Structures are given as structure tokens and as C-alpha cells.
Amino acid sequence: MSYFIDRRPNARHKSAVNRQRFLQRYRSHIKRAAEESVNRRSITDMERGEKVSIPTKDISEPSFQHGPGGRRTVVSPGNKEFAEGDRLRRPGGGGGGGGSGEGQAGNQGEGMDEFVFSLSREEFLDFVFDGLELPHLERKQLQVLEETRPVRAGISKEGVPARINIVRSMREAQARRIGMRAPLKRALREAQEALDAEERKDPVLRNPARIDELKSEIARLEKRIASIPFLDTYDLRYNHLTHQPMPSNQAVMFCIMDVSGSMTQAHKDIGKRFFLLLYLFLERNYEKVELVFVRHHTVAKEVDEEEFFYSRETGGTIVSSALTLVNSIIEARYAPEQWNLYVAQASDGDNWDDDSSNCLELLNESLMRKLQYFTYVEITPHAHQALWEAYDTVRAAYPERFAMQQIVQAEDIYPVFRKLFRQRAQG
Amino acid sequence: MTRRKPIATGSDWNFEALETYERAIAELAREYRLDTYPNQIEIITSEQMMDAYASVGMPIGYHHWSFGKQFLSVEQAYRRGQMGLAYELVINSDPCIAYLMEENSLMMQVLVIAHACYGHNSFFKGNYLFRTWTDASAIVDYLVFARSYVAKCEERHGVEAVEQLLDACHALQNYGVDRYKRPSPISAGEEARRQEEREAYLQTQVNRLWSTIPPVVSELAQEPLHDHENDPLGLHRHGRYPSEPQENLLYFLEKNAPLLEPWQREIVRIVRKLAQYFYPQRQTQVMNEGWATFWHYTLMNRLYDDGLIDEGIMLEFLQSHTSVVTQPGFDSPYFNGINPYALGFAMFSDIQRICRAPTDEDREWFPDIAGSDWLETLHFAMQNFKDESFIQQFLSPKVIRDLKLFSLVDDDRDDSLQIEAIHDDRGYRRIREALSVQYALSAREPNIQVWEADIRGDRSLTLRHVQDRRRPLGQSLFPVMRYLHQLWGFPIKLESTEGDDIVRRYQWPIPEPTRESA
Numbered sequence: 007m008s009y010f011i012d013r014r015p016n017a018r019h020k021s022a023v024n025r026q027r028f029l030q031r032y033r034s035h036i037k038r039a040a041e042e043s044v045n046r047r048s049i050t051d052m053e054r055g056e057k058v059s060i061p062t063k064d065i066s067e068p069s070f071q072h073g074p075g076g077r078r079t080v081v082s083p084g085n086k087e088f089a090e091g092d093r094l095r096r097p098g099g100g101g102g103g104g105g106s107g108e109g110q111a112g113n114q115g116e117g118m119d120e121f122v123f124s125l126s127r128e129e130f131l132d133f134v135f136d137g138l139e140l141p142h143l144e145r146k147q148l149q150v151l152e153e154t155r156p157v158r159a160g161i162s163k164e165g166v167p168a169r170i171n172i173v174r175s176m177r178e179a180q181a182r183r184i185g186m187r188a189p190l191k192r193a194l195r196e197a198q199e200a201l202d203a204e205e206r207k208d209p210v211l212r213n214p215a216r217i218d219e220l221k222s223e224i225a226r227l228e229k230r231i232a233s234i235p236f237l238d239t240y241d242l243r244y245n246h247l248t249h250q251p252m253p254s255n256q257a258v259m260f261c262i263m264d265v266s267g268s269m270t271q272a273h274k275d276i277g278k279r280f281f282l283l284l285y286l287f288l289e290r291n292y293e294k295v296e297l298v299f300v301r302h303h304t305v306a307k308e309v310d311e312e313e314f315f316y317s318r319e320t321g322g323t324i325v326s327s328a329l330t331l332v333n334s335i336i337e338a339r340y341a342p343e344q345w346n347l348y349v350a351q352a353s354d355g356d357n358w359d360d361d362s363s364n365c366l367e368l369l370n371e372s373l374m375r376k377l378q379y380f381t382y383v384e385i386t387p388h389a390h391q392a393l394w395e396a397y398d399t400v401r402a403a404y405p406e407r408f409a410m411q412q413i414v415q416a417e418d419i420y421p422v423f424r425k426l427f428r429q430r431a432q433g
Numbered sequence: 434m435t436r437r438k439p440i441a442t443g444s445d446w447n448f449e450a451l452e453t454y455e456r457a458i459a460e461l462a463r464e465y466r467l468d469t470y471p472n473q474i475e476i477i478t479s480e481q482m483m484d485a486y487a488s489v490g491m492p493i494g495y496h497h498w499s500f501g502k503q504f505l506s507v508e509q510a511y512r513r514g515q516m517g518l519a520y521e522l523v524i525n526s527d528p529c530i531a532y533l534m535e536e537n538s539l540m541m542q543v544l545v546i547a548h549a550c551y552g553h554n555s556f557f558k559g560n561y562l563f564r565t566w567t568d569a570s571a572i573v574d575y576l577v578f579a580r581s582y583v584a585k586c587e588e589r590h591g592v593e594a595v596e597q598l599l600d601a602c603h604a605l606q607n608y609g610v611d612r613y614k615r616p617s618p619i620s621a622g623e624e625a626r627r628q629e630e631r632e633a634y635l636q637t638q639v640n641r642l643w644s645t646i647p648p649v650v651s652e653l654a655q656e657p658l659h660d661h662e663n664d665p666l667g668l669h670r671h672g673r674y675p676s677e678p679q680e681n682l683l684y685f686l687e688k689n690a691p692l693l694e695p696w697q698r699e700i701v702r703i704v705r706k707l708a709q710y711f712y713p714q715r716q717t718q719v720m721n722e723g724w725a726t727f728w729h730y731t732l733m734n735r736l737y738d739d740g741l742i743d744e745g746i747m748l749e750f751l752q753s754h755t756s757v758v759t760q761p762g763f764d765s766p767y768f769n770g771i772n773p774y775a776l777g778f779a780m781f782s783d784i785q786r787i788c789r790a791p792t793d794e795d796r797e798w799f800p801d802i803a804g805s806d807w808l809e810t811l812h813f814a815m816q817n818f819k820d821e822s823f824i825q826q827f828l829s830p831k832v833i834r835d836l837k838l839f840s841l842v843d844d845d846r847d848d849s850l851q852i853e854a855i856h857d858d859r860g861y862r863r864i865r866e867a868l869s870v871q872y873a874l875s876a877r878e879p880n881i882q883v884w885e886a887d888i889r890g891d892r893s894l895t896l897r898h899v900q901d902r903r904r905p906l907g908q909s910l911f912p913v914m915r916y917l918h919q920l921w922g923f924p925i926k927l928e929s930t931e932g933d934d935i936v937r938r939y940q941w942p943i944p945e946p947t948r949e950s951a
Binding site: 007008009010011012013014016019020021023024025026027028029030031057065066067068069070071072073074075076077078079080081082083084085086088089090091092093094095096121122123124 | 448451452455459471472473474475476477478480481483484487488496497498499500501502504505506508509512532535550592596600603604605606607608760761762763764765768771836837838839840841842843844845846848849850851852853854855856857859860864867868870871878879881900901902903904905906907908909910912913916
């Protein structure tokens with residue numbers, strides 16, 4: 007007696023819970039490994055998962071075991087030249103019973119000091135972005151959102167067949183049937199009793215006309231009772247849905263990058279890495295984050311993601327061009343009352359001499375008031391220039407909403423990123 | 434016998450072909466008197482196979498990080514191509530559940546049906562260890578009970594508390610087995626029904642045991658006093674508790690640990706019951722795989738002889754079978770200990786040979802079975818032995834010669850290793866003896882038993898380790914004692930004995946001023 011079952015369509019990932027338990031338990035180990043790997047690998051690589059290794063001794067499950075020493079006999083296959091009584095040097099040369107015989111040495115000889123396993127991309131990014139958030143996110147403009155979702159709102163008498171509420175409909179029908187039958191049944195009973203009374207009389211005293219009348223009355227009533235419908239259209243009840251506006255946080259992130267000639271390829275790479283990290287972070291944290299990519303040299307241009315990360319340009323640098331563009335985009339498309347606005351900017355700090363004061367003015371006068379958070383990373387090993395100083399003034403004016411950091415080399419990206427988006431204590 | 438048309442050819446399988454092959458194999462198996470549980474054959478994907486691996490092949494289990502670790506390491510090895518997944522996995526249950534991977538070729542599926550559904554299955558049903566120690570019909574129910582009970586505890590007491598408890602129990606699970614008593618059968622309904630009354634009853638038992646404890650006197654705690662002078666009233670003259678050493682540490686803890694909550698005792702019990710269930714498998718590796726391999730080999734050959742599989746499938750089978758039963762020599766880079774498939778297959782095939790065509794040597798070594806009915810003898814061997822005794826009884830000089838077995842003595846008092854015996858007349862018996870010991874569970878795992886619970890003193894628990902040929906305990910000793918301490922709640926002492934002497938003492942927590950070493 008045998009039977010086959012095709013289990014392939016069944017749920018896989020039965021071990022998912024256990025896997026998560028394991029990751030949870032070794033969180034700190036894995037996080038460290040994830041951080042190291044962010045710095046090590048090229049950021050375009052972020053699309054794949056990561057191999058993580060943990061020292062085996064940290065995750066061993068101990069049990070009572072024999073240690074080295076004492077006397078043991080091992081039987082092994084494949085004897086070629088040994089004869090009884092042969093003496094062999096102990097492998098490894100350690101006196102004092104270090105070896106456990108060749109049988110077992112072969113068994114455990116592999117370098118298994120590290121327990122290595124793979125994280126999926128999602129899990130990996132979870133660890134990378136653990137504890138980060140967009141600061142000052144507020145719920146803006148709940149009323150005028152077009153986004154709605156259907157919500158149950160009681161029962162109605164009208165609706166589409168798909169939303170019929172069967173239980174309520176049947177209850178209505180039953181109530182109606184009981185209500186409509188009651189007077190008819192009463193009349194029927196009375197007529198029946200009258201008929202019985204009439205028929206019990208002595209045949210001489212019977213009134214045939216009365217009997218006929220009663221009989222036809224009974225027949226009429228029975229017909230009426232039978233004609234009461236089991237279910238009528240006005241019994242039907244429908245689940246009523248209304249559309250409720252959905253509260254949501256809308257956010258826009260402006261990514262501004264300097265692509266001028268003064269930015270070397272290395273600078274641009276670092277900048278791109280920073281933004282990619284940012285992009286991945288936003289992409290997975292907020293469903294409703296819009297991204298606007300702005301690149302600039304002497305003029306600024308709004309571009310799509312592809313172009314932002316992968317195309318090249320040269321020229322001089324006018325930072326205010328980008329800020330002006332951002333400002334006009336905000337005015338055109340993203341009303342500050344409705345959107346959480348974020349700006350992240352990467353540059354090498356170069357700017358036309360007199361432009362930095364323009365930037366300062368732009369930020370202080372109009373932009374900063376609209377923004378939730380402005381982050382600036384300067385990618386340069388050199389001394390700061392006018393732009394940094396201008397921004398420093400802005401930072402003094404808006405310490406809560408303005409952050410700037412310097413990146414010297416690729417390894418700084420991740421720590422700086424973490425510093426900028428560290429989760430703040432609520433309150 | 435007339436040759437029939439092959440049921441299917443090529444390497445792709447379908448359910449129809451598998452069902453036909455299954456029926457053909459079942460028919461042949463009846464001929465060979467293979468008595469099996471009904472088969473429940475499940476086709477699964479490689480991912481599902483990895484899941485099955487991680488849960489030791491159990492179709493359902495409670496959650497624990499160690500299974501996640503197992504899963505990750507299997508997944509990693511598989512992805513890197515270091516390891517192929519097993520083609521099948523079979524569970525000792527009634528009906529017998531066998532998992533077949535969808536990636537297998539037609540030949541592989543037929544082979545696996547013969548191997549698992551008739552080989553392993555008949556072993557589970559026939560071997561005395563499985564018959565005595567496991568209840569195939571109840572295991573799935575019990576796993577369901579265990580899973581929901583553990584989940585309930587996690588809800589009530591937190592995942593972490595349960596996890597820590599399971600960690601401690603897992604460390605001791607090899608010591609959660611009654612080796613000599615037949616355990617009572619387990620079933621989920623029964624367990625759930627009894628669990629609550631057991632909870633209440635157990636607690637009263639424990640309370641009664643511990644209610645006799647006088648307040649701990651510090652002097653007494655240091656050195657239990659038993660002599661008349663210091664204890665004229667005989668307060669300490671109660672003999673040891675337990676009066677006999679206890680081999681089942683988890684059982685002892687479940688019944689006697691003073692501070693465990695009822696739910697904690699129940700979880701100790703669950704781990705113990707499952708350890709008990711796996712206990713026979715750990716002792717019959719060679720026999721179980723050997724038996725299954727012998728039968729897949731025999732059945733596949735019969736299918737070929739009857740014309741039900743064609744040359745293509747047969748060649749593919751022989752190639753696969755050969756690699757399964759390969760035994761690399763000790764000096765080969767592929768050497769990974771003795772291959773249980775190779776040894777088991779060689780031994781069962783050799784028993785068949787001894788019965789059918791005995792040589793003079795066989796008549797001398799195996800007068801009882803030489804020339805007997807081979808099927809009868811094979812069934813007898815399968816039913817009544819475990820690896821240790823099977824090797825002791827049936828390892829023949831021919832197998833020793835074929836595998837070129839030799840035994841090597843490693844003694845820490847000797848600065849060189851010595852070849853004790855090789856495959857010659859003087860060596861056969863010694864090799865057989867040594868190999869048998871090598872498979873004895875009692876030699877593979879240190880022999881540790883509960884010696885005394887000091888219920889009238891400092892409540893410490895003393896274990897005794899009986900050293901086997903002076904082999905000391907390994908490094909993992911202290912972590913395990915720490916877990917023991919968590920379960921028992923009071924100091925744990927461990928004494929290693931050699932003969933009648935105590936040669937080493939260990940204690941956890943490690944006492945403040947380190948004792949002079951014993």
C-alpha cells in the first residue's frame with residue numbers, strides 16, 4: 007500500500023522562523039560583518055546578499071565529549087604497507103596524546119573554524135540600515151489626499167451582488183416571512199376552528215353555505231401563505247463600503263550631486279555610492295517617498311535615476327543653480343504643507359567664488375524653511391572652501407534640520423551615512 | 434522469466450511511471466518478504482529538502498535557532514556546490530514518509546523508492562531497536578503536540594526563556610535516553626490529556642522530595658558528614674539519593690530538579706522523548722544504510738533482469754551505486770571515516786555470499802549460517818542486532834580483507850602510534866573487536882551518570898564519569914555543566930573515575946578559591 011503526494015506546491019521556507027531566530031541570536035556578529043562588507047564592496051553590488059562568517063566556537067552547541075588523551079583504537083580502511091606491530095610517528099609531532107588517530111584526524115581536519123552562511127539581499131540591507139530613519143518626518147495634510155481605501159461601513163439595502171451579506175439577508179427574509187404569515191395563520195386557524203365547530207354540529211343543524219364559505223376561505227388563506235416568497239428582493243442586504251482618505255506620510259528626497267570638472271572620477275564614485283546607499287535606504291523604508299535627482303555643474307538639470315548615477319559631464323560649478331532648481335521644483339510640484347521635503351547634496355566643495363553667498367541666502371531665506379532635513383556631504387581630502395563656511399552658517403541657524411559631514415575616502419561613506427540618519431530618540 | 438517491456442526510458446520521470454515502478458518494486462519486495470509500513474511518498478523541491486534537513490527530517494518540529502543554523506549551513510554548502518542534497522529522506526513513521534527530490538532523474542527516483550520505501554522502511558519495521566524504542570504510529574502526533582506546547586510556552590513565558598531552556602536540554606539530549614528500559618509509547622492526544630495532571634502531580638513529588646531539607650548549615654555544605662561522631666542522631670544516615678546511579682540525566686532533572694516550573698519540566702520531557710526516538714538511528718547507521726543499499730541493489734538488478742528498466746537506466750544506476758559504496762582509503766584526500774553505506778553493503782552482501790557459496794573459511798568462522806537460507810539469515814541479522822553487535826557477529830575475514838582494515842592504537846603514554854592488527858589471520862578477530870567497539874555508543878560518548886543529589890546538604894548534584902581507557906572529557910565539559918547548573922539550580926560536581934579511584938573532579942560554578950587540583 008503506497009501513495010504519492012506532490013508536495014511541491016506546498017509552502018517552502020518552513021525553516022524561515024528558525025532562520026530568523028538564528029539571525030536574531032547572532033545579531034551583533036552579523037551586523038558587524040554587514041558593516042564591514044558595505045565598506046568593502048562596490049555599492050552597485052548592494053543588489054546581492056552577503057556571506058557572513060561567525061567563529062564556530064561562538065555558536066557551538068556543547069555536549070559531553072571525549073577529549074584528547076588516553077588510549078584509543080581506530081580501525082581504518084585501505085591498509086597498503088602496514089604490518090602488525092609497526093610503529094608510526096604521531097602526526098603533528100605533539101607528544102602527550104595530541105592526535106586522536108588518523109581516522110578521526112581525517113574527519114575533522116578541514117578548516118572549519120568559521121561558520122559561514124549567506125544572507126539574502128533583504129536580510130543584508132536590514133542589517134545595513136538597522137537603526138536608521140528619516141528625521142523629522144511629519145504627517146502633513148491628511149485631508150486633501152486623493153489616496154483612499156475602502157472601509158466597511160455597516161449594511162445597506164443597495165449594492166452589487168458581490169457584496170451581498172448572506173446572513174443579514176436571510177435574517178431579514180425570515181423576519182418578513184414570520185411577520186407576513188402571522189395574521190394569515192391566525193385567520194386560517196380561526197377559519198379552521200369555525201369549520202370544525204360547524205362540522206361537529208348535528209348534520210341537520212349544519213349550514214352548508216357556511217361550510218362552503220369557510221372551506222373556500224381556508225383554501226384562499228393557504229394559498230396566500232404559500233405565496234409568501236422565501237426570499238424577496240427587499241430582504242437583500244449588502245455590505246456597505248465607504249472610501250476613507252488614507253493618512254500617509256508623503257516625502258520627497260532631492261538628491262543633488264555636483265558633476266563638474268573639478269569632481270574627479272573618484273569623487274563622483276564616492277558621491278554615487280553615497281546616494282545609492284541613500285536610495286536603497288529610502289526605497290525600502292518608505293513606500294511613499296518620491297525621489298528627485300538633480301545634477302549640476304554651472305547649470306542644474308533634473309534627471310532620472312539612470313542618468314544621475316551613470317552618465318558623465320564636465321564644466322564649472324555653480325551650486326546655487328541646483329538649489330534654485332530645487333526651489334522651483336518644490337514650488338511647482340511639492341507644496342511644503344503636503345510633503346515632507348528632504349535634500350541631500352554631495353559635492354567636493356568647489357564653487358564659484360561669489361556663488362556661495364547666493365547659496366547661503368537661498369537656503370536661509372527660502373529653502374530651509376520648507377525643508378525637513380538637509381544633509382550635505384563634502385567629498386574632499388583638502389581644506390574646506392567658501393561653500394563649507396557658508397553652509398556652516400546655515401547649520402548654526404538650523405541646527406536641528408541641517409547636517410553636514412566630510413568624506414575623505416570610500417570607507418567613510420557608511421559611517422557618515424549612519425551619522426546623518428541615526429535614529430533619534432522620540433520626544 | 435520472460436523479459437517485459439521497460440516501463441519507461443530516458444531520464445525524465447512522471448507520476449504514472451513512478452507509480453508503475455512502485456508497484457513492480459512492491460511485488461518484488463513481497464517476494465523477498467520485506468515487511469513494510471505503508472509508504473507515503475512525497476515529491477518535494479530542493480528548497481523543501483533543505484527545510485527537511487534542518488529539522489532532522491521531521492515533518493514538523495518546534496522552533497529553535499539551532500535548526501536555523503543547521504538550515505543555513507546546509508543551504509550554504511549546497512549553494513557552493515560542496516554538497517549534494519540527499520536524493521531522499523525517510524522518516525520512521527507509520528505510514529512511512531519518504532521525500533523524493535523533484536530534481537532526481539527517473540533512475541534516481543526508482544532507486545530511491547527501492548532504497549527508502551522498501552529498504553529503510555522494512556528496517557524501521559523489523560529491527561528490534563526501533564520496535565522497542567520508537568512508536569512509528571505516534572511520532573507525527575507527538576511532534577504536533579511538542580510544537581504547539583513549545584509555541585504556547587513561548588507565548589506565555591517569552592521566546593528567550595524557552596530558547597534558553599531548550600539550549601540547556603539540547604546539550605544533554607544524548608543523555609536523555611533510557612538504554613535498558615522500554616519506554617512507554619507516546620501519542621499526542623494522550624500527552625495533551627495527561628500533561629496537565631502530570632504537571633500538578635510532578636510538582637507535588639518534587640516538593641515532597643525537597644521538603645525534608647533542613648536549613649543549609651555552612652559547615653555541612655563543605656564536607657558531608659556521615660560518621661557517628663559528628664552526627665550522633667543519624668540525620669545524614671539516609672544513604673545516597675538516588676540510591677542507584679541514573680543514566681538518564683534529563684529524566685532525572687525532569688523529576689527531581691528542585692526549582693523548575695511545571696512547564697519547564699514538560700519541555701525537558703519533550704526533548705527527552707525526541708532524543709529517545711532518535712536513539713535507535715544513532716546505533717544502526719551501518720546496518721540501516723547497508724540494508725537499504727543491499728535491497729536497492731538487489732531490486733534494481735531484478736527490475737533489469739525482468740526487463741522493466743533498460744540498459745541506459747541500468748548503467749546510470751551502476752554508476753551511482755558504485756559511488757555510493759566507495760570506500761576511500763585512510764590516506765586518500767576524500768577519506769572521511771568509514772562509509773556506512775560501503776561497510777553495511779559489503780557485510781550484507783557477504784552474508785548472502787556465505788549462505789549461498791560458503792568457503793572453508795566461512796564454514797569455520799560461521800558454522801551456523803554457512804550454507805543456510807540466505808533470505809532467512811539476512812532477515813534474522815537485520816532484526817536482531819545493532820551496529821555494535823552486528824559487526825561483532827557478522828564481520829567476516831573476507832570483508833576485512835576487501836576493505837583492508839587495520840587497527841591503530843594511539844596511547845598518550847606511548848610516543849608513537851602502533852599498528853595493532855591488519856587483515857591477516859592473527860588480526861581478524863582483533864579488528865572485528867575494535868571495529869565493534871568503535872560503533873558502540875557507550876565508547877563513542879563518555880559514560881556519565883547521576884551519582885548523588887545532596888538533598889540534605891547543599892543541594893549540589895554530583896555526576897560520575899566512568900573513564901574508558903583513560904580518555905578524559907573534552908573542552909565542551911564546562912559549557913555543558915553550566916547548562917546543567919541552569920537546570921538544576923544548585924552547584925554541579927563531576928567526578929571522573931578510573932576503576933574505583935576518582936581521578937579528576939570538576940565543579941560548576943567554579944569555586945572562588947580554586948581547589949588544589951586532585
